[in-house]
Amino acid sequence: MPDSSDAAPIPDDESPSLSASDAAISRRNLPEPAVGRLSLYYRELYRLRDAGTHSINSRELGKLVNVSPAVVRRDLSALGTIGRRGVGYTVELLIEAIGGVLGSGHQWQVILVGVGSLGDALLRYRGFERLGFRLVSALDANPDRIGTSIGGVRVRDASELAQVLSDFSPDLAILAVPAEKAGEVAGELVAGGITGILNFAPTTLRLSSAIAVVNVDLASELQRLAFSVQQRK
Amino acid sequence: MPDSSDAAPIPDDESPSLSASDAAISRRNLPEPAVGRLSLYYRELYRLRDAGTHSINSRELGKLVNVSPAVVRRDLSALGTIGRRGVGYTVELLIEAIGGVLGSGHQWQVILVGVGSLGDALLRYRGFERLGFRLVSALDANPDRIGTSIGGVRVRDASELAQVLSDFSPDLAILAVPAEKAGEVAGELVAGGITGILNFAPTTLRLSSAIAVVNVDLASELQRLAFSVQQRK
Structure with missing residues (x-):
């Protein structure tokens, strides 16, 4: 697997992992597309580790995520000096370093x-936990949902939101309410100390720039796809 | 609502809508982020039309999607000359023009x-139809799902995929199968004439560049959010 064209040259024999402050430094320099790619590398590296693979080079990793080896090397060099010339990267160390930068150490x-049908799917989704995200509570206004347990999480009454925020002091919230409710709920979330919102409601949240928001609009994704198909014609 | 600083100057009194070939031309020049923003404008314009609003200027539209008026004007000028100085944009014409470029005329x-829990949520999702996307069939391998009807669509046996592709000649497919099945199913979809795939499976599809793929990985979106929260600290 290792190839000699790979990885940043390191005179030293050690492959140091990143310290917390290294991670904080490299985080500032990462452009948005690189963050997306790191997340994809991370996903593949997890799979490789599960399959018993110990090392990988940039060509192999690039192939797994449809990216050139040069881009892989550039992205990973932003993490510090974690590759070894002629050996490539140690899967375990890469997972640690990327996880540190992406915040999955936390x-x-x-x-x-x-908790409509999308919220229901999110509660059942098994991909969050191992990336360091723990769904600690779910809320809905529908009496048929309240009190049920989905994916191991009990659904509480939406009116208890302030109490839930105070009990768990969660960092992040996933917003999967209808568009017309989203603004009001987002305001309550921020007032309760939430610093990041993954927004599935098909509307633009207008919040302080101190709050991080990532929007996922399923219909917009289909539009992007249709656009991309037309461009190829 | 109109303001005089708005829109591209048009000497003519008419606000022409885009012809199909105009749309094809402007499509080539649109960078990816502009496509995403057009999709957001489109969503807001639909809401405005439903609320009875007839015209809007770039400042108002920008405010609805957290974008500067200058960016709105640049994005919309790529659609051709559809604004009028001192009047702003006609909501109906903007919907038509953006829809044409994004392919929602089709x-x-x-x-x-x-049709796991995510697929179930997608079948119940009401946001696709009015953008021009019709879910004509759904398939799953689970006997408990096969034959049920969700969101008005009957779930067919996954083994009938080739038949479904031949019956409906669909343009696009939404892939919501487990990662380990995704590559095989994607291959069958492409063999059956699909030209675009919206991929929810947490794996990278390796397909011919003639096939458009948009990936949505829910765990990666949470990672992007966590990264963004950390950057603000």
Whole structure:
């Protein structure tokens, strides 16, 4: 697997992992697309580790995520000097370093507001936990949902939101309520100390720039796809 | 609502809508982020039309999607000359023009493969139809799902995929199967004439560049959010 064209040259024999402050430094320099790619590398590296692979080079890793080896090397060099010339990268160390930068070293407490069919799917989704995201509570206004347990999480009454925020002090919230409710709920989340919102409601949240928001609009994703198909014609 | 600083100057009194070939031309020049923003404008314009609003200027539209008026004007000028100095934009014409560029003038036939909890949520999602996306069929391998009807769509046996592709000649497919099945199913979809895939499976599809793929990985979106929260600290 290793190839000699790979990785940043390191005179030293050691492959140091990143310290917390290294991670903080490299975080500032990472452009948005690189963050997306690191997340994809991370996903593949997890799979490789599960399959018993110990090392990988930039060509192999690039192939797994449809990215050129040069881009892989550039992205990973932003993490510090974690590759070894002629050996490539140690899967375990890469997972640690990327996880550190992406914040998966931290245990993130997450709450879900809105348990419709999408919220239901999110509660059942098994991909969050191992990335360090723990769904600690879910809330909905529908009496048929309240009190049920989905994916191991009990659904609480939406009116208890302030109490839930105070009990768990979650970092992040997933917002899966209808568009017309989203602004009001987002305001309550921020007032309760939430610093990041993953917003599935098809509307633009207008919040202080201190609050991080990532929007996922399923219909917009289909539009992007249709656009991309037309461009290829 | 109109303000005089708004829109590209048009000497003519008419606000022409875009012809199909105009749309094809402007499509080539649109960078990816502009496509995403057009999709957001489109969403807000629909809401405005439903609320009875007839015209809007770039400042107002920008405010609705957290974008500066200058960016709005630049994005919309790529659609051709559809604004009027001192009047702003006609909501109806903007919807038509953006819809044309994004491909929502076309009726897209879409199939869904994989009716787990996410697939279930996608079938119940009401945001696709009015953007021109019609879910014509859904398939799953789970006997408990096969034959049930969700969101008005009957779930068929996954083994009938080739038949479904031949019956409906769909343009697009939504892939919501487990990662380990995704590559195989994607291959069958492409063999059956699908030209675009919205991929929810947490894996990178390796397909011909003639096939458009948009990936949505829910765990990666949470990672992006956590990264963004850390950057603000």
